[in-house]
Amino acid sequence: MQKVKETAEKIRTMEIRGAGRIAKAAAEAIRDYAAELEVTSMEEFSAKIKEVSDLLISTRPTAVSLPNAVKLASKYSSDNVEDARQEIIKNANLFIERADRALEKIGKIGSRRIQDGDVIMTHCNSHAALSIITTAFESGKDISVYSTESRPRCQGILTIRHLNDFGIPTTLIVDSAVRYYMKDVDKVIVGADAIAANGALVNKIGTSQLALAAHEARKSFMVAAETFKFSPSTIVGNPIEIEERDAEEIIDPAILKELPHVQVRNPAFDFTPAEYIDMIVTDIGIIPPAMAYTVIKEHLGWELGEI
Template sequence: MQQLLDTAEKIRTMEIRGAGRIAEAASAALRDYVLDLKVTNIKDFNKKVDEAANILIQTRPTAVSLPNAVQITKRHTSEDVAGAREDILHNADVFLKQAGEALERMGKIGAKRIHDGDVIMTHCNSHAALSVISTAFKQGKDISVIATESRPRRQGFITIRELNDYGIPTTLIVDSAVRYCMKEVDTVIVGADAITVNGALVNKVGTSQLAHAAHEARKNVLSVAETFKFSPNTILGDMIDIEERAADEVIDQEILAELPNVKVKNPAFDITPAEYIDMIITEVGAFPPQMAYTIIKEHLGWELSHMG
């Protein structure tokens, strides 16, 4: 259990960050926990697995990749512990293999949308988005990138380092310069923490204003997302919780203590309407956001009639 708790803490504190990486870490943690779980009764086994799953799921409320990965991993129909354990270990191995392959497939699919000479703007740090950008660059396309700082955690600093290591010409901008710099951009490419049934995009805070500026300037906006980032629960009308993070990510507590009339609001994500998104790139193809329900139904296998 300690190893699983350690992984949960790393997810909660953003030592492990990014929706895809969170999903993979959670699946692997649950697999390792089940491997060492020493119970003989199937009811006790299921109870322990559910408890472990809930610990992982509660670490980050917004990224649906996390509960989706956990649900996919823990799913089994066995009536005995040995069979259940084998099913879960198999589920995890398949999920992790497919997650790794998804990045490569999304890169190849998304790179077709990038043209020689394009300037690409990206936000935060998304392995999915970077897969598309780096694949296009490896194909010999002459591209450059404008990357935002992505405050307050400045995940953009991770992005520019990775782009630099690829050899891709990159410009770092402050978040508030997005609209000013949009005139130089051909395509906006971002990742996703969740996609709702109506095709709305939940991603790092600031994504919606970037997409709005792109829409205003008639620039294409692509979101790159594995199918496990689509949210089945939104079919039933559930809202995705927007995580509020600690004030000390924004301002030192000592300074805030001197300002009794000031409070800090620090949402980690925002919601971009589907009409601002031109295409969602997944490992199974490129789709308009209006096809989100089809993705949920056919690739997650969770239909409205099967949800309670």
């Protein structure tokens, strides 16, 4: 349990972050917990697996990859402990392998849509979006990137380091410079924390500003998302909760204490409506946002069981 608690804490504090990475970390945590779990009955086994699943899911509320991963990894049908344990180990490993393969596939599929000479803008730090960009560059395309700072956690710094390691010409800009530079950009590529059944995207706060600016400037807006980023529960109209993080990510609490009339809001994500999205690059191919429901139904729904 201690190891699961540590992983949960790392996800909560964002030491482990990125919708895909937290999903993989949760699957690993459940697998290792199940492998070592000592119980005397199946009831106890089920209760313990549920307890760790709930703990992991509670760490961050928005990225649907997390509950999807937990549900897929902790799935078992056997009614004896040893077989159920082996099922969980197998399902968790399957999820982890699938997640790694998905990133590669998204890179291959998405990079075909990048033209030689393209200037790309990206936001935050998405491993899926970066897979497209670096695959295109490695296939010999002469591209360059504008990367936003992505306040308040500044994940843009991770992105520029990654792009720099590949030797990709990159410009770091503040979030408020997105519209100013959009005229110089050919394509916007962002990741996803969740995609709703109606094709709306939930991603790092500020993503919808990139989408609006791209729409205004008639630039292409591409989303890179593994199929496990699609949200099954949105089929039945459940909303996706937007995580609001601590004020101290934005302002020193000592300063805030001196300002009794000031409050701070710090939503970590926003919604981009489907009409601003040209395509979603998934591991099963490129789809228009209107096909989100089909992805959930045919590639997630059955595996996740009852919504």
